[in-house]
Amino acid sequence: MKKQLSIFLTVSICSGSLFYSGCKKESADTVNPNVTLNGLAVCYLQKGRLWIDADATAQDDVDGTLQVTSSGDLNPSVVGTYTITYKAKDKSGNVGTATRTVYVVDVEGTYTHELCYRHYPVTYSLDTTRFDDHLFLATDMGGQLNYLLFANYASGYVYSYLTSGSTITIPQQVVNCGNPAIDRTFSGSGTISNANPLHTKITLTFTEVSDSTYHSRIVYVKD
Numbered sequence: 001m002k003k004q005l006s007i008f009l010t011v012s013i014c015s016g017s018l019f020y021s022g023c024k025k026e027s028a029d030t031v032n033p034n035v036t037l038n039g040l041a042v043c044y045l046q047k048g049r050l051w052i053d054a055d056a057t058a059q060d061d062v063d064g065t066l067q068v069t070s071s072g073d074l075n076p077s078v079v080g081t082y083t084i085t086y087k088a089k090d091k092s093g094n095v096g097t098a099t100r101t102v103y104v105v106d107v108e109g110t111y112t113h114e115l116c117y118r119h120y121p122v123t124y125s126l127d128t129t130r131f132d133d134h135l136f137l138a139t140d141m142g143g144q145l146n147y148l149l150f151a152n153y154a155s156g157y158v159y160s161y162l163t164s165g166s167t168i169t170i171p172q173q174v175v176n177c178g179n180p181a182i183d184r185t186f187s188g189s190g191t192i193s194n195a196n197p198l199h200t201k202i203t204l205t206f207t208e209v210s211d212s213t214y215h216s217r218i219v220y221v222k223d
Contacts, residue, residue, distance in 0.1 A: 033060040033088045033096035035068060040100070044143040044162050047106040051076045056098055058088030066090060079106050079194050081165050103165040106200050107145055107192060108136050109222045115152065116217040133220070135202075150186070151208065151218060153177040158186055160204075166192050170206055178210075185209040199223060 039054030051074055058066040072084040082102045089095050111134075115127040131152045138144035143162035150156035155177040160170045168190035174183050188206025202220040207213065 029062050029090065029092040030094065031061050032094045033058045033063075033066050033090050035086050035088050035096040035098040037086065037098050037100055040141060042143070043100065043102045043141040044137060045076055045102055045104050045141060046108050046137050047079055047104055048077060051102070053084065056086035058086075058096060060088075060090040060094075060096075062092070063090045074102055074104070076104055079104050079165070103143075103162065105137075105162065105165055105192065106194060106222075107162070107202070109200075110134050111202070111220040111222045113218050113220040116219070117214060135220070150175075150177070151206075151216065153184070154179050155181065160190070162192075168192065168202070168204065170204065182210055 035056050035058045037054070037056045045051055053070065055070065056068045058068045060066055066088040068086050068088045070084055070086050072082060074082040074084065080103075082104065084100045084102065086098045086100070087095060088097075110132055112130055112132055114130050117125060117127050129152060131149065133147055133149040133152075133156075135148075136146055138146065145160045145162055145168065147156060147158045147160070150158035153175075156175065157177070158170065158173065158175055160168045163169050170186055170188040170190070172185060172187040174185050176183050178184065186206055186208055188204055190202055190204035190206075193201040193203075200220075200222045202222075204218045204220070205216070206218070207215055
């Protein structure tokens with residue numbers, strides 16, 4: 001009799017363990033969806049130009065592809081910094097987000113500018129030469145700002161990059177320009193001012209290495 005009871009208890013215990021194991025709850029989904037931007041995370045849009053949002057996509061480890069919604073007001077007619085937020089929610093309520101920064105800038109157009117030169121290590125000597133140059137942004141909205149007559153040099157095809165809505169960097173580059181044309185190495189930085197809504201002012205401080213080393217300043221003004 002004791003042997004039969006022992007077998008019964010063993011089977012009961014094992015059955016209980018199997019039952020308990022089968023009813024065990026699955027782990028809760030606590031992972032946020034992954035939201036990925038299409039296109040650039042930082043964009044530069046010329047004032048007045050059409051803005052086309054590249055949107056974003058979202059993937060969840062449980063629910064797969066999810067719908068993305070976006071929020072944030074952007075006015076391409078007004079210079080400023082704008083943030084667009086992209087959001088996706090899975091069936092468990094987890095939320096994933098991504099953001100894009102858009103700088104609306106007013107930098108394209110024809111500028112009249114004057115030069116301020118100095119020859120190292122001499123202090124600045126003013127050059128009141130005025131000339132026109134045309135500046136334009138690359139169409140990929142990556143912030144590349146191009147010059148056609150940089151520093152009043154023929155074929156002065158220099159490029160720079162907007163590093164925010166108000167600053168510029170000129171990466172080191174060699175340009176064959178001038179009359180006579182020679183290789184000139186440029187690098188520098190600058191600022192953009194839209195304090196007066198009717199004008200854009202760009203001030204560039206740069207170094208030119210050619211027959212000698214020149215430290216120069218250019219002030220661009222667009223009416």
